[in-house]
Amino acid sequence: MGFGDLKSAAGLRVLNDFLADRSYIEGYVPSQADIAVFEAISAPPPADLFHALRWYNHIKSYEKQKASLPGVKKALGKYGPTDVEDTTGAATDSKDDDDIDLFGSDDEEESEEAKKLREERLAQYESKKSKKPAVVAKSSILLDVKPWDDETDMAKLEECVRSIQADGLVWGSSKLVPVGYGIKKLQIQCVVEDDKVGTDMLEERITAFEDYVQSMDVAAFNKI
């Protein structure tokens, strides 16, 4: 994820594309996500990147309320299109973390002592970071699983769906919802870790139970 380098034209183009069909960085209301990206941009985007400019001017109008907007500011690499490589390095274990730069890596003349101190602090930071559990992106998905007809054994269908196991997938509650003509669809909740489980995979595995399942739809998809 991430937009690349937002101070470069290429990064701004990614942002522009991302915002072509979105009013905000995340969801449908202004949030800390927008503030985080807004603060990373040094000046209003050029007029030819008009989606980015529209968004920029809109977020600027919320300048006074920025502290009270919902959400939590995350590293820039967490926002944006999922198919863009995260080049900010904030999310990985690379040494180019913003915090580490504070410990004087810009100094040209580093005394032995200062260097040793820095190495020590680096090691401390790394160990602290590795101990902290990573915040995992999760989503709550509501699936509609439709049977062939009203004679399909819904209990067996549910069993088949729940038998699908995957790392990062947890099944939740379910209920049977009538859709007409005596047919009922299975509406089942699940919580998935975004990195590990996708709806494509779920669809493939559920529709593999061809005897019971006619089709599957995603009824609702919410980020947790």
Added chain:
Amino acid sequence: GVEELVLLEKLLGLPKGSKYGVRGERKVPVLQTNNGPGLTGIMTIAAYLVKQAKKEQLLGSTAEEKAIVQQWLEYRVTQVDVSSSKEDTRIILKDLNIHLEDKVYLAGNIFTLADILMYYGLHHVMVELTVQEKENYLNVSRWFNHIQHYPGVRQHLSNVVFIKNRLYTNAH
């Protein structure tokens, strides 16, 4: 007409039970008030409801905002409601697409009655658009998708789906 005014009442949090009627061939909605002949016309009734609900900010705050809200309400009634042919619709969508290029809401940065009534007025149009048309009018699609997710607006109306990944690589 009347249905959207009922939806608007609910969105504004007003109590149910207002008496609506229609007048004339074009079925212009009429709201019966306690005293007097009643209010006629969508714009009039909608503005009245907003004031009843004490949500005047939906009509705009500055003089310019108020004017823009009125402008789009007028557009809704004089252009959108009378459009019947595909060509008329195309012109409207093109107009809106240009206007929304640099704005999040019709009035710029604030959500107003203009967005609400334009959403209700255009819903039947957006529902029928093909994927390519929705991509063509990218700004309208973005705006429509935003408004239909605004709490309380969509209610029982169907959710129009907008695909995130663009299938047609055309110029903006």
